[in-house]
Amino acid sequence: MKTPEYEYKGLMAEAWDVLRGETSHWADRHFYLDIIQKYGQPVLDVGCGTGRLLLDYLQQGLDIDGVDNSPEMLAICQHKADEFKLEPKLYEQYLENLELPRKYQTILVPSSSLQLIIEPEAIERSMRRLYNHLLPN
Helix, strand or coil, rough: CCCCCCCCHHHHHHHHHHCCCCCCCHHHHHHHHHHHHHHCCCCECCCCCCHHHHHHHHCCCCCCCEECHHHHHHHHHHHHHCCCCCCCEEEEECCHHHCCCCCCCEEEECCHHHHCCCEEEEHHHHHHHHHHCCCCC
């Protein structure tokens, strides 16, 4: 299977944060934080994009990595991290082929990452790859 071209690039990547506006009060921020507190760390933020949750949680001292298939979104995330003097572990990968150097206690998929995968086989493969990156229990 040929991996599709990544979705978030060019002007879409550049304008992403501006179009979303202020997100620090979005309800999902607290929802996912509660999940992390309940199930533990380390955490993987799937489709981390420009770092909306990842950078917030890093600032709070959480052990969290991010993965996204858009090099442009990851570059924006890294730039923002540099401004905050944070050192995130960011990985440019497609979920279908996910191969990260460690496993996670909690994996978050807070956005539409899975909905962007069109082929049923690729969705199944992505779910298997995510499962294989979970720690036991």
